[in-house]
Amino acid sequence: MASESDSAGLVKVPGTRTCRAILGCLLVLLAFGCAKKDAQRAPALTDEGARSVYTVNYPLAYFTERLAPEGIGVVFPAPADVDPAFWKPAADVIGRYQRADLILLNGAGYARWTRYATLPKSRILVTADGCRDPFLPTGEGVIHRHGPGGEHAHEGTAFTTWLDMRLALCQARHVRDGLVRLAPSSRESVDRKLEALERELSDLDSRLRATVKVWGERPMLASHPVYQYLADAYGFQIESVHFEPDEALSPEAIQELDALLADHPAKLMLWEAKPLPETEQRLHDRGIITVLFDPAAQPPSSGDFLTVMRANVERLACATKAKPCP
Amino acid sequence: MRDSLFLAWRYLRHHRAKTLLLVLSLSVFLGLPLVMRAMSAVIQESLMARAESTPLLLGKKGSSLDLVVEALYFQPKGIDALTTADANEIDQTGLALAIPMRTGLMAQQFPVLGTSLDYFSFRGLKTAEGRGLATLGECVVGAEVAASLGLKPGDSILTSPSTLFDLAGVYPLRLQVVGTLEPSHGPDDRAVFVDVKTAWVAEGLGHGHQDLATAGNDVILKRKDGTATANAKLVQYNEITDENAESFHFHGDPSNYPVSAIIVVPNDDKARVLLRGRFVNDSARQLLRPAQVVQGLNEQIFRFERVLQLIVWTVGLATALMFVLVMVLSWRLRSDELRTMTRLGCSRWKAVQIMGAEVLLMVGASVALAAFFGFVIAQFGEAWLQNLILRGS
Numbered sequence: 218m219a220s221e222s223d224s225a226g227l228v229k230v231p232g233t234r235t236c237r238a239i240l241g242c243l244l245v246l247l248a249f250g251c252a253k254k255d256a257q258r259a260p261a262l263t264d265e266g267a268r269s270v271y272t273v274n275y276p277l278a279y280f281t282e283r284l285a286p287e288g289i290g291v292v293f294p295a296p297a298d299v300d301p302a303f304w305k306p307a308a309d310v311i312g313r314y315q316r317a318d319l320i321l322l323n324g325a326g327y328a329r330w331t332r333y334a335t336l337p338k339s340r341i342l343v344t345a346d347g348c349r350d351p352f353l354p355t356g357e358g359v360i361h362r363h364g365p366g367g368e369h370a371h372e373g374t375a376f377t378t379w380l381d382m383r384l385a386l387c388q389a390r391h392v393r394d395g396l397v398r399l400a401p402s403s404r405e406s407v408d409r410k411l412e413a414l415e416r417e418l419s420d421l422d423s424r425l426r427a428t429v430k431v432w433g434e435r436p437m438l439a440s441h442p443v444y445q446y447l448a449d450a451y452g453f454q455i456e457s458v459h460f461e462p463d464e465a466l467s468p469e470a471i472q473e474l475d476a477l478l479a480d481h482p483a484k485l486m487l488w489e490a491k492p493l494p495e496t497e498q499r500l501h502d503r504g505i506i507t508v509l510f511d512p513a514a515q516p517p518s519s520g521d522f523l524t525v526m527r528a529n530v531e532r533l534a535c536a537t538k539a540k541p542c543p
Numbered sequence: 544m545r546d547s548l549f550l551a552w553r554y555l556r557h558h559r560a561k562t563l564l565l566v567l568s569l570s571v572f573l574g575l576p577l578v579m580r581a582m583s584a585v586i587q588e589s590l591m592a593r594a595e596s597t598p599l600l601l602g603k604k605g606s607s608l609d610l611v612v613e614a615l616y617f618q619p620k621g622i623d624a625l626t627t628a629d630a631n632e633i634d635q636t637g638l639a640l641a642i643p644m645r646t647g648l649m650a651q652q653f654p655v656l657g658t659s660l661d662y663f664s665f666r667g668l669k670t671a672e673g674r675g676l677a678t679l680g681e682c683v684v685g686a687e688v689a690a691s692l693g694l695k696p697g698d699s700i701l702t703s704p705s706t707l708f709d710l711a712g713v714y715p716l717r718l719q720v721v722g723t724l725e726p727s728h729g730p731d732d733r734a735v736f737v738d739v740k741t742a743w744v745a746e747g748l749g750h751g752h753q754d755l756a757t758a759g760n761d762v763i764l765k766r767k768d769g770t771a772t773a774n775a776k777l778v779q780y781n782e783i784t785d786e787n788a789e790s791f792h793f794h795g796d797p798s799n800y801p802v803s804a805i806i807v808v809p810n811d812d813k814a815r816v817l818l819r820g821r822f823v824n825d826s827a828r829q830l831l832r833p834a835q836v837v838q839g840l841n842e843q844i845f846r847f848e849r850v851l852q853l854i855v856w857t858v859g860l861a862t863a864l865m866f867v868l869v870m871v872l873s874w875r876l877r878s879d880e881l882r883t884m885t886r887l888g889c890s891r892w893k894a895v896q897i898m899g900a901e902v903l904l905m906v907g908a909s910v911a912l913a914a915f916f917g918f919v920i921a922q923f924g925e926a927w928l929q930n931l932i933l934r935g936s
Contacts (some may be wrong), residue, residue, distance in 0.1 A: 305785070308677040308721070315660060315675070333679035333788045335738040337660040339640050 268399060271317040273328040274301045274514050276379040277344060279522035280389040281321065284396055284410045286403035292317070293516070301514050302376060305330055319395050323388070325352040327376035342395040345378045348387035352378070353445045377443045377512050381450035382422035382526075389414055417523055424530050425451045431539035438477070438486040438505065443512050456481045462490040466499055478503065485536055508536045544900075547893065551900035561873075565866060566908045572862040574913030576855050578920055583848050587841045590616075593729055594837035596666075598815065599639070599807035601629065601822070601830050610829070611836045613646050614804035616730045617654035621647075624801035625828065631798065633807055636821075638814035640665075642806040645742040649703040650718065653688045655735045657742025665808060668731055672696055673722030676738050679791055680783025682718040683736045686726035694720050699782075700735065702745045716745040717782040743800055744783070744791060751780040751791035874898060 269290045272278040278293035285291060294310055295301040306314070311334050314320055322331055324345030345352070355373040379385040393411045397404050429451045437448075442457035456477060460470060486500060487510040497507050509532055511517070513525040520528075535542035555562040593615050602610040603623035613620040624645075633641035642665055645657030656662075663675065673696030676683055684694050694700060701715040718737060726732055743749050780787050793800070807830065809815035822830035874881075881894050 305789075308674065311677040312674060315677075329789055333740070333783075333791060335660055335676040335678060335681070335740075338634070339659075339661050 268318045269316075270319045270321060270395070270399070271314045272321040273323055273331065275516045276385065276513060276522055277321045277323060277388065277392065278516070280385075280392045280414065281396070283414050284389070284393055284407050286396070286400050286406055289318075289396065289400065295515070297515060302327055303329065306334075311335070319399050321392060321395060323376060323378060324348075325376040325378050326374035327378070342391060344388040344391040344395075345384065346391070348378070348384050348391075352376075353449055355442055355445070375442070375445035377514075378446050380444060380512060381446040382418045382425065383450065384446060386415060386418045386422075389418065421523075421526055421530055424534065428530070428534045428537050428539040429453060432537040435485075436481045436483040438474075438481070438483040440486065440488045440492070443489060444487055444510070447510075454481075455487070456483070460488075460492070460496070462488055462492045462496075465493055466496050471499065474503075487533075506536050508532050544896065547896040547900045548904070550897050551904055554897075555901060555904055561869075562905060565869060566905050566912065568862050569866060569906065569909035570912035570916070572859040572866075573909055574916055576852060576859065577913060578917045579848065579851065579855065581917060582920065583844060587844060589729070590837050591834065591841065594833035597806055597833045598809060599818065599830055600833050601625065601633065601641075601805040601807050601828060602803070604825075604827055604829050607829060607831050607836050608840060610804060610831070611833045614644055614806070615833055617646060617656060617734050619647055619649075619654070622803060624803050625805060626798060627800050627802055628798040629828065630802055630805050633805060633818075636818070637810075638818055639807045639809040642808065643739050643802040644804045644806065645739050645746075645801065646803040648742060648745055650682075650700050650735045651692060651703070653685075653691075653733060653735050655682075655702060655737060655742065655745070657737050657739040657745075659739060662736070662806070665806065666727065666731060668727060669725045670722045671725040673720070675722055676736065677721065678783075679738060679741050679744065679788055680716070680719055681721045681737070681741070683722040683724060684720055685724050685732040685734045685736075687732040688735055689723040695723065696721055714779075714781050716741075718745075719783075739802070740793075741783070743793065746801075748800060749791055749793040751783065751787050870902065 267290065268288060269292055270281050270285065272281060272291065272293045273295075275293060278291050281289075281291045292313075293301075294306070294313065295304045311330075315335070315337055318340060320336055320341045322328065322341060322343045324343040326332075327345075353375040355375050379388060389411065393407055396407050400407075425447075432453070434452070434454050437453050437455045439455050439457040440460040440462065442459075444453070444455050444457070447453060448455040458470070458473060458477065460466065466474070484504055484506065486505050486507050488507055489510070489512060491509055492500075492507055500507055510529045511525050513522050517525050531540075531543070534540035594611065597615060600611060600614055602614065603625055605623060606620075609620035609622050612618050613622050627643065630641040630643045633639055640661060642659055642661045643657075644662070646654065648655035648657070660676065662668075670683070671686065671689075673683075682700065684692075684700070688694065692700065698720045699717050700720060701717055703715065718735070718741070724731065724736075737745070740749065744751075780790070783791060807818060809818055819830055822828060884894055884897075885891070
């Protein structure tokens, strides 16, 4: 059995080592206390970095590109083949929106995904807010009752606000406010750019008003319920159906159209995209002219938002005989 | 001196039971006031640090301490709720950022906090694994929640039913864990974070169900004039997925949805003063500085601690006297042993040295033990004591 006093006569007794250990313990205790205090200090609220503005549709992206000063990137990340109003971005894309310096929403219930996505409220700007109250209802949705909540309906709100050029102008002004908030030193240059955009949108507004003066209250049809604000702003009498431009009309669709024409004898139909030739022929057989009026929710293959809108107005003016056709 | 220490050490080893008893009672006498003081200081500092990092807090008029305790430390106190309109009002002033907080829900014994993304940057919370909140129905869990429940991204956690015996009440919502947070050494470690809209769904203010326009007749009681009345068969979702997320909706005016408290982060000192001025005469709401409220709580803790210390020191004095008595009696019992040592040639001074070394070793061991327990309690007892103080406040 080993003795605590060996041949060298050394004895293992608690001495300076123990004292050091105790001191160490106390120091560690103190250090933990300090570390915790530091960890709970509030962080800085802002972080520096490249500035980016994310939008939920092309018109807003266009307005932002037109108005933005240098050093601000504009991103509209929806794929080209989807309608941004019904697009469902993946979590990583939502993450990119979350990191943006400014998130421009359209408002009026546009981009349904924003209702259930988690976005930083402090960086969101709803461009149509305050431009119109109330927004137009789609008139669709079942009124229903279940559970203790009472009767209610999930009726939607019409969201293609920018087809009313005055609403578009109001949205552009809100985009300007967001950009100025982001880059206060660029206020003057942004304001100058806004003046130019205002002139162009006002010009389109005047031309649409001139068109409706000629066309009057004659009925119109629309292939999809997206022209509510165009109809409301300029006084077009538009009834909508749900026809897809790349699909042939089914017998049920023809039946629905004929039933609608009995009450609403339209001679002109607005389409979001060019319909199939057989669809055009069937409509032509009923005396209906098709007019392409692209809402431009997605970037066009050539030109920009204003060139698309100018072309829309040209075609409408030509079809309504408000202006000679080119 | 070394030989004295050796003899003392051998003596103490031989009388293990007596030595252990004396060391334990001495370590309690030495450790208790030290531990109490250290713990109290750490807790007061940690409470104060949390409060000081929260510039202003808006809540319904009532107990300011309850408001601070529920909003900052997530201890349910049943405070009255504000509405989102109050948060919007703060935002619209342009003087501050409003961070809404919805408390009161629990998920497997841990508090659920419904808030906005700004909360994470405000508190400096960083994701350890997975990602942050992206959509309705997702949650991010604090470090302690993740460790206790073994949660990782991809798992799920159920909210606790708010009405256990109410069959028509709100059923638990399954939350998808999308991320875990790095430890922040505060109440955020013990919380489950969701979007404030998710908290409203969990409370039953929003819900998702199958589309009534396409639902079968077995679900519909009657259809009349565009109105469909559903029966109890209507499938209501208890989990929000990519497929059904769009069906979730809220009824009523969104500006009336409840918010337990709002963290108000003023742009600068001038904005802080202006905001405080606006709420001075508000009869329904209070805008307070949490540090001021926690200072009051700390003063109460300090007063209580002084009374407790008086008791502890009295007990300690009795223990010290007992120790002295035991040592004196022990030396008296050892008179024969000391006499033998003297006859063997040991001087009286050497005998005193040996006795002194015994006392020194026992006191040294007691200090080491007290420091060790102090360290352990400071590590693991802080959260427990903090909960005890906040629950009882």
